[in-house]
Amino acid sequence: MSTLHYWNYPTEIFCGAGALDLLAQRCALAGMRRPLLVTDPGMLELPPLRAVRAHLDAQGVDYALFHGLSGNPSLDEARAGARVFADGQHDSLIALGGGSALDAAKGIALLSRDPHGLERFEWAQMLEHFPTLADYPALGLPALIAIPTTAGTGSELGREAVLTDTVQGVKKVIGHRELLARCVILDPALTTGLPAKLTAATGMDALTHHLEALFSPLHHPMSAGIAVEGVRQVKLHLENAVRDGNDLVAREGMLVASASAAVAFQKGLGGAHALAHPLGARHHLHHGLLNAVLLPYVLLANRSAIESDAARLARYLELDDASFDGLLAWVLELRGRVGIPDTLAELGLTGEDAALIGELALADISSSETNALPLTAADYSRIYRNAVAGKLI
Incomplete structure (x- = not known):
C-alpha cells in the first residue's frame, strides 16, 4: 500500500x-x-x-x-x-x-x-x-x-x-x-534538517493556532473539530520530532498538524497572536517562538471563558487531570520539554513598551476580535508584562 x-x-x-x-x-x-x-x-x-x-x-x-x-x-x-x-x-x-x-x-x-x-x-x-x-x-x-x-x-x-x-x-x-x-x-x-529549536518553536505555533481557534467564540463546528484533533497530533508528534529530526512519522504528523491549523483557524485566532504580531514586527523576533512563550499567559487571561472547552479537550487528550488546570499543566510541561523559554525576558524583552504593545494588540482585529474574551489594551499590556516577568496568575 x-x-x-x-x-x-x-x-x-x-x-x-x-x-x-x-x-x-x-x-x-x-x-x-x-x-x-x-x-x-x-x-x-x-x-x-x-x-x-x-x-x-x-x-x-x-x-x-x-x-x-x-x-x-x-x-x-x-x-x-x-x-x-x-x-x-x-x-x-x-x-x-x-x-x-x-x-x-x-x-x-x-x-x-x-x-x-x-x-x-x-x-x-x-x-x-x-x-x-x-x-x-x-x-x-x-x-x-x-x-x-x-x-x-x-x-x-x-x-x-x-x-x-x-x-x-x-x-x-x-x-x-x-x-x-x-x-x-x-x-x-x-523538514528533517530543521534544527530542534525551530522544530519546537514552529510546532508550538501550530499548537497555538489550534488552541486559539478552538477557544474563539465564533461558531464554526467543523473548524472546532479539526482544532481538537490538531492538538492531539501535536501531542503525539512534537516531542518526537524535536528529539529525533529524522523521525519521518513525527515529521509528517507535525506537517499535518500545521496544515490542519490553517483550516481550524477559519474560526479565529486570539490574544497570543494579537500580541505576537506587534512584538515580532517591532523586535524582529520569531513569530512561532513568541506564540509559544505567550500561550499559557493568554490561556490564563481567558480562563473564565474557556474552562468547559478546555476540560473537554483535556478529556479527548486523555490527560490525567481533565480540567483547565490539567490542560494548562500539559502545555507548560510540553513547552519545557521541547526547550521553549518560560518568559519573554529570556528573549530580551523588558516590557517597557507595554502600553504601546497593548494598543497595537487591540488594534490587530484579525486576532483580537476573536479572542475568547473581549480584552482591553490595558489587559494586553498586563499579559505582556506578566509574560516578561513569568507571572502565571
Whole structure:
C-alpha cells in the first residue's frame, strides 16, 4: 500500500515521503510554464532547496529563484518580488520554506495582478468590503504551489499572508480567495534538517493556532473539530520530532498538524497572536517562538471563558487531570520539554513598551476580535508584562 496520501481540503494536498516527486507533474497540470521559485536566504545552502531545484532541472521546468526575504517578510520585499516576477515574465509561483516564503509568494501573486492589492485586501478592508468569498473580485491570480519546510504557520492552506509594514512597525494580514494554493506538497523528508529549536518553536505555533481557534467564540463546528484533533497530533508528534529530526512519522504528523491549523483557524485566532504580531514586527523576533512563550499567559487571561472547552479537550487528550488546570499543566510541561523559554525576558524583552504593545494588540482585529474574551489594551499590556516577568496568575 502506498504511504502517499491524497486529500482535497479544499486544495489538493499530497502528503508523505516522496511527495516532492510530483512537483513537476502538478506544475504541468496547472499550466505553469515559467514559475518563480520563492524561498528565503537561509534555504540557499540547505538540502530542501537543492532537492527542489534538482527535481525541476531534471524535469526541464523553466524557473528562476527569488530569495530577497527576511524572517518577517515585509510589504517592500513582496513588492521587490513582484518586480522580479514581472521582469522575468513569470506566470506562476512555487513557494518553498516556512511562513516567510509562503506569505511573500502570496504577496507577490496579489501584486502581479493588482499593484494596490496589499492595501485593497488588508484585513480591515476585507471585513468591510468582502464578507464572503463570493464577494471578492476575480483577479486571475497566478497559480501557486506551496511546499512547507517547517510545521508551524499553516500558510500553505490559507488564503491570507502576514506581511510587515516596516514604516509603521506593524504586521498586516492580507487576503484574497484566489491566494489559496493550487497544490500543497507535504513531504516530511524536506523538514528533517530543521534544527530542534525551530522544530519546537514552529510546532508550538501550530499548537497555538489550534488552541486559539478552538477557544474563539465564533461558531464554526467543523473548524472546532479539526482544532481538537490538531492538538492531539501535536501531542503525539512534537516531542518526537524535536528529539529525533529524522523521525519521518513525527515529521509528517507535525506537517499535518500545521496544515490542519490553517483550516481550524477559519474560526479565529486570539490574544497570543494579537500580541505576537506587534512584538515580532517591532523586535524582529520569531513569530512561532513568541506564540509559544505567550500561550499559557493568554490561556490564563481567558480562563473564565474557556474552562468547559478546555476540560473537554483535556478529556479527548486523555490527560490525567481533565480540567483547565490539567490542560494548562500539559502545555507548560510540553513547552519545557521541547526547550521553549518560560518568559519573554529570556528573549530580551523588558516590557517597557507595554502600553504601546497593548494598543497595537487591540488594534490587530484579525486576532483580537476573536479572542475568547473581549480584552482591553490595558489587559494586553498586563499579559505582556506578566509574560516578561513569568507571572502565571
